[in-house]
Amino acid sequence: MKNMFDESFLWGSASAAYQVEGGYKQDGKGKSIWDVWSHLEGKTYNGTNGDIAADHYNRFIEDVELMEKQGLKAYRFSIAWTRLLPEGKGKVNEKGVQFYNNLIDELIKRDIEPIVTLYHWDLPQSLQEEYEGWESKKVVDDFVQYAKLCFKSFGDKVKYWIVMNEPNIFTALGYQMALHPPGKIDEKLYLKTYHHTALAHGKSVLAFKEMGLKGYIGSSIAFSPAYPASSRDEDIKALDNYYQIGPWWFTDIYYKGEYPKKGLEYYRLKESLPEIEEEDMIILKKAAEKVDYIGINYYQTAMIAHNPLDGVGFQGMNTDGKKGGQKENGIPGLYKNVKNESLEYTDWDWAIDPDGLRYGLVELKERYSLPILISENGLGAFDKLSQSGEIEDDYRMEFLGKHIIACNKAIEQGVKIIGYCTWSFTDLLSWLNGYRKRYGFVYIDFEDKALSRIPKKSYYWYKRIIETNGDYLLKGEL
Numbered sequence: 341m342k343n344m345f346d347e348s349f350l351w352g353s354a355s356a357a358y359q360v361e362g363g364y365k366q367d368g369k370g371k372s373i374w375d376v377w378s379h380l381e382g383k384t385y386n387g388t389n390g391d392i393a394a395d396h397y398n399r400f401i402e403d404v405e406l407m408e409k410q411g412l413k414a415y416r417f418s419i420a421w422t423r424l425l426p427e428g429k430g431k432v433n434e435k436g437v438q439f440y441n442n443l444i445d446e447l448i449k450r451d452i453e454p455i456v457t458l459y460h461w462d463l464p465q466s467l468q469e470e471y472e473g474w475e476s477k478k479v480v481d482d483f484v485q486y487a488k489l490c491f492k493s494f495g496d497k498v499k500y501w502i503v504m505n506e507p508n509i510f511t512a513l514g515y516q517m518a519l520h521p522p523g524k525i526d527e528k529l530y531l532k533t534y535h536h537t538a539l540a541h542g543k544s545v546l547a548f549k550e551m552g553l554k555g556y557i558g559s560s561i562a563f564s565p566a567y568p569a570s571s572r573d574e575d576i577k578a579l580d581n582y583y584q585i586g587p588w589w590f591t592d593i594y595y596k597g598e599y600p601k602k603g604l605e606y607y608r609l610k611e612s613l614p615e616i617e618e619e620d621m622i623i624l625k626k627a628a629e630k631v632d633y634i635g636i637n638y639y640q641t642a643m644i645a646h647n648p649l650d651g652v653g654f655q656g657m658n659t660d661g662k663k664g665g666q667k668e669n670g671i672p673g674l675y676k677n678v679k680n681e682s683l684e685y686t687d688w689d690w691a692i693d694p695d696g697l698r699y700g701l702v703e704l705k706e707r708y709s710l711p712i713l714i715s716e717n718g719l720g721a722f723d724k725l726s727q728s729g730e731i732e733d734d735y736r737m738e739f740l741g742k743h744i745i746a747c748n749k750a751i752e753q754g755v756k757i758i759g760y761c762t763w764s765f766t767d768l769l770s771w772l773n774g775y776r777k778r779y780g781f782v783y784i785d786f787e788d789k790a791l792s793r794i795p796k797k798s799y800y801w802y803k804r805i806i807e808t809n810g811d812y813l814l815k816g817e818l
Contacts, residue, residue: 350759370426560635
């Protein structure tokens with residue numbers, strides 16, 4: 341297979357502040373909604389929280405040393421809004437600014453490109469209490485002020501910026517399914533909050549460009565391309581419905597500056613659409629013209645089938661890791677997501693579909709004609725530490741390897757891919773799944789106060805791929 345990865349390709353890995361940093365009260369950090377939510381009874385798996393997490397806040401030098409030894413070309417991490425602005429606005433916490441400057445400097449010293457995410461779900465609790473957070477348009481301007489602080493503080497050293505991480509996930513889980521904070525079920529609020537994330541993204545992109553910074557900016561959407569369950573007209577129509585209020589609803593507003601017409605009509609008929617001002621759309625259109633790349637987090641595809649008006653709705657998510665427990669979910673009258681019998685599934689019932697990544701990347705290229713950064717791709721599994729102190733995670737190597745090959749094929753088909761970031765570098769807190777769902781190249785013993793770091797087999801495998809710019813994998817040496 342011909343190697344399509346150029347020498348500038350960013351072989352990376354990723355994390356998020358709340359999931360790795362810990363130090364949740366340290367050095368003047370304020371409370372985020374997750375600092376509160378994770379302490380409410382029954383909201384997370386066995387009451388797990390990010391108070392300590394992987395203690396990356398205190399051990400970032402050790403972690404960056406491991407990245408350097410692996411040969412990582414890029415590290416994607418998020419900034420905790422409440423470390424810089426404990427109340428979400430107002431007085432700046434200089435110790436928080438210093439921490440991220442130290443982390444960025446350490447990465448650059450070791451020739452690792454920092455990729456900075458501004459928002460990875462940890463809204464300041466003070467803003468939630470003041471005006472209900474993302475439900476109020478006030479959050480947009482407060483967010484932009486926070487973004488400008490980040491651009492001013494780190495913009496001379498950081499070239500790659502991601503404004504929003506998976507806004508489609510945190511708004512859906514927070515306002516449609518009540519699984520994430522603030523734990524509501526209200527379709528109109530879901531659409532309203534998503535619109536506000538798009539505005540925050542758009543205004544931040546425009547601010548970045550107006551400041552004249554030398555860098556690249558976009559946002560990362562959780563992207564699940566899909567197939568029809570059959571060639572029947574009703575399943576083909578269901579697939580179109582899925583895209584109109586799913587993938588294209590999420591990405592069009594960020595990368596075209598408009599919502600899909602069919603999706604708009606559907607929500608208008610349901611009287612679910614929030615107020616959308618003409619000025620909003622002008623801002624979003626301008627931002628879409630200036631954005632530099634699309635960020636996508638890819639984990640799985642969907643298989644879409646017809647769902648009658650009296651069909652299934654949301655029936656929950658597999659959060660216990662017991663394979664086969666996932667029920668069908670859907671929207672009555674539009675579509676339902678059914679099992680794809682041709683694919684294998686993870687313990688959490690996520691479809692394993694490497695070629696779906698290639699297929700999805702081509703879809704995005706044809707729709708938006710923008711470069712793409714794969715900001716997350718990974719496998720959550722029950723990794724086990726052997727008696728000899730090793731972690732044989734061949735299943736992760738197989739998963740990532742096939743997805744990297746899919747990237748190579750997508751480049752052959754004309755997709756411009758900037759880089760590929762695995763999720764994640766170290767093991768971390770997996771939101772609703774606690775610490776047992778492991779994604780990292782580096783095992784962390786969360787049962788031991790020492791939080792020992794142990795490189796897994798996949799750590800050395802990815803090191804070889806980076807050293808050879810993909811040849812090790814593509815030329816069949818795996």
